[in-house]
Amino acid sequence: KAGVTQTPRYLIKTRGQQVTLSCSPISGHRSVSWYQQTPGQGLQFLFEYFSETQRNKGNFPGRFSGRQFSNSRSEMNVSTLELGDSALYLCASSLGRGRDTQYFGPGTRLTVL
Amino acid sequence: AQKVTQAQTEISVVEKEDVTLDCVYETRDTTYYLFWYKQPPSGELVFLIRRNSFDEQNEISGRYSWNFQKSTSSFNFTITASQVVDSAVYFCALSENSNAGGTSYGKLTFGQGTILTVHP
Numbered sequence: 710k711a712g713v714t715q716t717p718r719y720l721i722k723t724r725g726q727q728v729t730l731s732c733s734p735i736s737g738h739r740s741v742s743w744y745q746q747t748p749g750q751g752l753q754f755l756f757e758y759f760s761e762t763q764r765n766k767g768n769f770p771g772r773f774s775g776r777q778f779s780n781s782r783s784e785m786n787v788s789t790l791e792l793g794d795s796a797l798y799l800c801a802s803s804l805g806r807g808r809d810t811q812y813f814g815p816g817t818r819l820t821v822l
Numbered sequence: 823a824q825k826v827t828q829a830q831t832e833i834s835v836v837e838k839e840d841v842t843l844d845c846v847y848e849t850r851d852t853t854y855y856l857f858w859y860k861q862p863p864s865g866e867l868v869f870l871i872r873r874n875s876f877d878e879q880n881e882i883s884g885r886y887s888w889n890f891q892k893s894t895s896s897f898n899f900t901i902t903a904s905q906v907v908d909s910a911v912y913f914c915a916l917s918e919n920s921n922a923g924g925t926s927y928g929k930l931t932f933g934q935g936t937i938l939t940v941h942p
């Protein structure tokens with residue numbers, strides 16, 4: 710099976726712009742979770758989608774949003790970018806039950822100038 | 823709230839040495855799941871092992887072994903005869919029982935990670 714894919718791999722944006730990141734899960738996986746990784750805060754949970762519904766959300770401002778499509782592909786959007794949004798954004802897919810392992814994609818490295 | 827602590831920020835060893843990475847967790851749930859992931863320089867998190875809170879049987883897989891002790895809330899990971907290719911950041915993570923409600927779905931709580939460097 711193909712693994713989790715994320716596009717694009719690298720992005721450079723300026724403050725105030727918005728960005729959309731894409732994640733394609735492993736075939737058959739219906740849950741997609743997003744994480745932000747920074748040197749200072751480590752890996753932090755953003756939100757999780759299952760069958761096109763957001764089931765859980767972390768402590769991030771409303772500028773961070775996401776959605777999931779009927780084929781389980783997911784996108785996350787960050788509006789009005791700030792310098793502090795520079796990070797590695799990782800998505801992970803799973804079957805969607807609490808005990809299931811999450812498998813991660815290679816990440817999108819976002820740099821905000 | 824759940825919490826995962828990896829007290830070792832960085833470990834440096836010489837090839838063929840054994841190394842143990844420590845992980846201590848906090849949770850109020852009685853059902854939970856623990857994971858170890860490896861993050862090589864490429865950035866992708868690679869799944870290594872999953873344990874549930876009811877399974878305290880320790881496991882050995884090749885050069886890797888895991889020691890889960892519920893009494894001390896620890897889930898340690900040992901690499902035997904380390905190799906240069908083991909150099910990476912290792913993360914311990916906790917997932918609580920989704921049946922507890924929406925606050926648990928799809929959420930892994932990670933430790934800060936341990937940077938392992940294996941020198942030739």
